[in-house]
Amino acid sequence: MNCEIIAVGSELLTPWRQDTNSLFLTExxxxxxxxxxxxxxxxxxxxxxxxxxxxxxxRTDLVAVMGGLGPTEDDLSREAVAEALGLTIRRDGSLVAxxxxxxxxxxxxxxxxxxKQTEVIEGATVLPNANGTAPGLxxxxxxxxxxxxxxxxPGPPSECKPLFAEQCIPRLKEIVPPRFIAKRTLKATMIPxxxxxxxxxxxxxxYTDVETTILAGHAEIQLNLxxxxxxxxxxxxxxxxxxxxxxxxxxxxxFSSHEETLEQIVxxxxxxxxxxxxxxESCTGGLLCQRITSIAGSxxxxxxGAIVYQNELKTTFAGVPPLLIAxxxxxxxxVAEALARGIRLTTGATIGVGITxxxxxxxxxxxxxxxxxxxxxxxxxxxxxxxxxxxxxxDRIRLWASQQALDLVRRRLM
Amino acid sequence: MNCEIIAVGSELLTPWRQDTNSLFLTExxxxxxxxxxxxxxxxxxxxxxxxxxxxxxxRTDLVAVMGGLGPTEDDLSREAVAEALGLTIRRDGSLVAxxxxxxxxxxxxxxxxxxKQTEVIEGATVLPNANGTAPGLxxxxxxxxxxxxxxxxPGPPSECKPLFAEQCIPRLKEIVPPRFIAKRTLKATMIPxxxxxxxxxxxxxxYTDVETTILAGHAEIQLNLxxxxxxxxxxxxxxxxxxxxxxxxxxxxxFSSHEETLEQIVxxxxxxxxxxxxxxESCTGGLLCQRITSIAGSxxxxxxGAIVYQNELKTTFAGVPPLLIAxxxxxxxxVAEALARGIRLTTGATIGVGITxxxxxxxxxxxxxxxxxxxxxxxxxxxxxxxxxxxxxxDRIRLWASQQALDLVRRRLM
Numbered sequence: 001m002n003c004e005i006i007a008v009g010s011e012l013l014t015p016w017r018q019d020t021n022s023l024f025l026t027e028x029x030x031x032x033x034x035x036x037x038x039x040x041x042x043x044x045x046x047x048x049x050x051x052x053x054x055x056x057x058x059r060t061d062l063v064a065v066m067g068g069l070g071p072t073e074d075d076l077s078r079e080a081v082a083e084a085l086g087l088t089i090r091r092d093g094s095l096v097a098x099x100x101x102x103x104x105x106x107x108x109x110x111x112x113x114x115x116k117q118t119e120v121i122e123g124a125t126v127l128p129n130a131n132g133t134a135p136g137l138x139x140x141x142x143x144x145x146x147x148x149x150x151x152x153x154p155g156p157p158s159e160c161k162p163l164f165a166e167q168c169i170p171r172l173k174e175i176v177p178p179r180f181i182a183k184r185t186l187k188a189t190m191i192p193x194x195x196x197x198x199x200x201x202x203x204x205x206x207y208t209d210v211e212t213t214i215l216a217g218h219a220e221i222q223l224n225l226x227x228x229x230x231x232x233x234x235x236x237x238x239x240x241x242x243x244x245x246x247x248x249x250x251x252x253x254x255f256s257s258h259e260e261t262l263e264q265i266v267x268x269x270x271x272x273x274x275x276x277x278x279x280x281e282s283c284t285g286g287l288l289c290q291r292i293t294s295i296a297g298s299x300x301x302x303x304x305g306a307i308v309y310q311n312e313l314k315t316t317f318a319g320v321p322p323l324l325i326a327x328x329x330x331x332x333x334x335v336a337e338a339l340a341r342g343i344r345l346t347t348g349a350t351i352g353v354g355i356t357x358x359x360x361x362x363x364x365x366x367x368x369x370x371x372x373x374x375x376x377x378x379x380x381x382x383x384x385x386x387x388x389x390x391x392x393x394x395d396r397i398r399l400w401a402s403q404q405a406l407d408l409v410r411r412r413l414m
Numbered sequence: 415m416n417c418e419i420i421a422v423g424s425e426l427l428t429p430w431r432q433d434t435n436s437l438f439l440t441e442x443x444x445x446x447x448x449x450x451x452x453x454x455x456x457x458x459x460x461x462x463x464x465x466x467x468x469x470x471x472x473r474t475d476l477v478a479v480m481g482g483l484g485p486t487e488d489d490l491s492r493e494a495v496a497e498a499l500g501l502t503i504r505r506d507g508s509l510v511a512x513x514x515x516x517x518x519x520x521x522x523x524x525x526x527x528x529x530k531q532t533e534v535i536e537g538a539t540v541l542p543n544a545n546g547t548a549p550g551l552x553x554x555x556x557x558x559x560x561x562x563x564x565x566x567x568p569g570p571p572s573e574c575k576p577l578f579a580e581q582c583i584p585r586l587k588e589i590v591p592p593r594f595i596a597k598r599t600l601k602a603t604m605i606p607x608x609x610x611x612x613x614x615x616x617x618x619x620x621y622t623d624v625e626t627t628i629l630a631g632h633a634e635i636q637l638n639l640x641x642x643x644x645x646x647x648x649x650x651x652x653x654x655x656x657x658x659x660x661x662x663x664x665x666x667x668x669f670s671s672h673e674e675t676l677e678q679i680v681x682x683x684x685x686x687x688x689x690x691x692x693x694x695e696s697c698t699g700g701l702l703c704q705r706i707t708s709i710a711g712s713x714x715x716x717x718x719g720a721i722v723y724q725n726e727l728k729t730t731f732a733g734v735p736p737l738l739i740a741x742x743x744x745x746x747x748x749v750a751e752a753l754a755r756g757i758r759l760t761t762g763a764t765i766g767v768g769i770t771x772x773x774x775x776x777x778x779x780x781x782x783x784x785x786x787x788x789x790x791x792x793x794x795x796x797x798x799x800x801x802x803x804x805x806x807x808x809d810r811i812r813l814w815a816s817q818q819a820l821d822l823v824r825r826r827l828m
Binding site: 011012013014015016017018020023024026027030036037038039040041042043045048051052055059213215222224279281284285286287288289290292293294296297298299302303304305306307308309310312313316317346347348360361362394395398 | 425426427428429430431432434437438440441444450451452453454455456457459462465466469473627629636638693695698699700701702703704705706707708710711712713716717718719720721722723724726727730731760761762774775776808809812
């Protein structure tokens with residue numbers, strides 16, 4: 001079954017706002033085997049709305065209309081769907097009673113425009129909205145002689161998503177032929193997308209019944225595997241078989257098989273191995289600490305760190321000898337290693353990380369260009385550093401440096 | 415003039431990817447007075463593409479087709495637009511020569527499928543693509559007896575955006591009646607959206623010729639003012655007049671009148687006033703340092719900081735007396751102030767900031783709930799702390815705490 005999603009709202013046609021609900025709807029629809037063939041974004045003008053709804057009804061079996069169900073004059077989705085289908089609208093007495101009760105319970109006066117939300121298209125089933133005042137509508141109807149399903153859900157994400165997942169999807173499941181979908185997500189890092197694809201395509205292309213998508217971004221590769229079968233076991237075994245072959249090929253680049261982030265994996269490993277971590281950051285300026293501490297519970301194994309932007313602070317906080325900086329320069333493997341060892345000793349952590357580099361856009365030289373970063377890791381046994389050359393702007397260089405540092409910690413703990 | 419943007423690509427109909435180019439196109443189109451009435455996202459199927467193009471031609475004067483111009487079998491935008499308009503396609507000899515030269519210069523063998531990119535729709539003007547192999551196309555044509563403009567641009571953002579801005583917009587400007595658009599963006603922080611709107615709506619609603627949009631997010635309020643007139647001076651003076659009235663009403667909440675970020679403003683002020691900053695963060699775990707150091711040139715006034723997750727490090731790095739922590743608890747105004755003063759003295763900065771709080775989801779008590787954060791600022795004259803109660807999840811609490819800390823520094827420097 002094919003679906004068109006229509007997102008309604010003039011704000012979604014500005015340079016500042018974008019429909020994102022449709023990603024959630026797509027995921028839920030795909031899970032039950034419904035394909036999204038079109039998405040249309042349309043403003044709050046009745047004529048445009050009617051055009052969008054008619055076009056959608058003409059080319060898909062299922063139309064999901066998001067937004068335009070509220071109490072203001074701009075909320076025209078009910079009127080537009082009714083006009084497109086040639087149906088009438090009536091006020092629903094029980095909805096009026098419910099809405100009045102809701103306002104009374106909150107001791108808020110109910111203005112008249114709210115009554116708009118009690119209007120129901122002829123033949124529609126009302127979908128109660130537990131998180132807002134505008135209910136959804138479900139229409140099992142005909143257009144140009146063909147059976148069509150129209151779902152209308154409110155626009156705010158906190159209302160749209162639960163209403164769609166809890167009320168539209170179960171209704172659709174009764175209509176769509178049953179399909180069972182198994183999924184897996186693999187994540188790898190510090191490997192270029194093209195290298196990963198050259199390595200993995202010969203494997204996943206032989207699994208024609210599993211859909212494999214490679215996404216690259218944020219210094220990571222993400223592989224999404226999806227397989228639809230008539231029973232879940234078969235689907236799951238195909239996905240798992242392909243996943244284990246891809247995992248083997250990715251080897252140590254693979255860091256997650258179940259959607260965890262790299263920082264989550266690092267925090268898990270630290271806790272599992274009963275290690276503690278401290279960090280001394282120069283060019284990443286707190287990004288590494290911030291990523292680790294974004295994980296709830298990281299305080300059990302992450303002690304803290306120092307942001308040593310100024311050279312003097314490299315000495316104050318991590319005991320780097322001023323002579324070492326003067327001899328090799330602040331951006332050097334020696335200083336990275338001294339930072340890693342120094343922060344470990346100062347804080348009493350079992351693992352220390354030091355980062356120093358040139359994030360740009362200024363500060364680069366021919367010998368030490370923008371993007372040159374030294375990352376060191378130190379434990380009681382040894383201290384080692386890695387020379388990295390990252391490309392792109394300041395944000396990208398800092399992101400890759402923090403990613404490489406996390407990956408070094410992960411590999412040390414593996 | 416009305417426009418429809420069609421984004422082409424099956425990946426844009428998955429739960430993982432989204433068209434974002436259209437926000438850029440919308441901004442550029444709005445600037446010359448073209449209204450975006452519809453956006454359609456369609457997959458790489460010729461039938462669907464033709465349907466999308468025909469629908470767009472039927473309801474708008476200008477159609478921008480993004481993507482589907484590359485060398486693969488899935489790239490079908492040329493074929494679809496030609497079919498929708500009833501036009502033929504021919505191979506362009508000079509494009510073949512250019513493409514061969516491009517490959518030769520890079521010493522890459524040119525596979526045959528690349529020739530697809532030298533195909534041109536009858537009557538179309540070729541728009542050279544300096545950043546990729548697929549050129550754009552510009553069509554000034556007719557559909558159902560009406561004049562229609564069709565622009566075709568490649569999908570990758572690095573090719574789409576310059577090609578659209580540098581080649582499509584100048585061509586459109588010659589056709590669209592001249593309009594001059596003045597814009598201003600004001601940003602304010604630590605004020606709820608509803609409070610801001612109640613304060614500002616009575617002002618901006620009297621300027622019916624200036625379009626005012628309030629956006630809230632990331633602990634900030636952004637006001638976008640836009641005014642279109644027959645000459646730029648009139649438009650600018652209306653926008654400036656409204657902006658200055660809104661600025662006055664926002665008072666100290668306003669931190670930017672020209673699109674700067676809060677961290678940029680803080681770094682500007684520090685440099686202007688020749689002050690230096692150091693930071694001791696507990697619950698924000700490096701987020702504040704990371705935000706400040708994301709600004710190029712921040713190293714001139716930001717010395718560094720300490721991430722003092724573990725209590726012992728509050729003493730090691732910022733000299734907080736263990737007895738103070740034992741007496742008042744790590745999350746207390748006394749410890750926040752000791753962190754601010756301590757990090758200032760340890761680093762030799764002129765201003766110190768200390769943050770301690772409970773970011774959650776665990777660690778809260780009845781007396782000290784999740785979201786309780788103390789933020790202190792210290793200079794040679796005085797040390798003061800602020801008690802904050804933020805709501806939401808860990809990320810949101812950390813974001814608001816870093817925002818409040820930046821805002822305290824800004825206000826101290828004002």
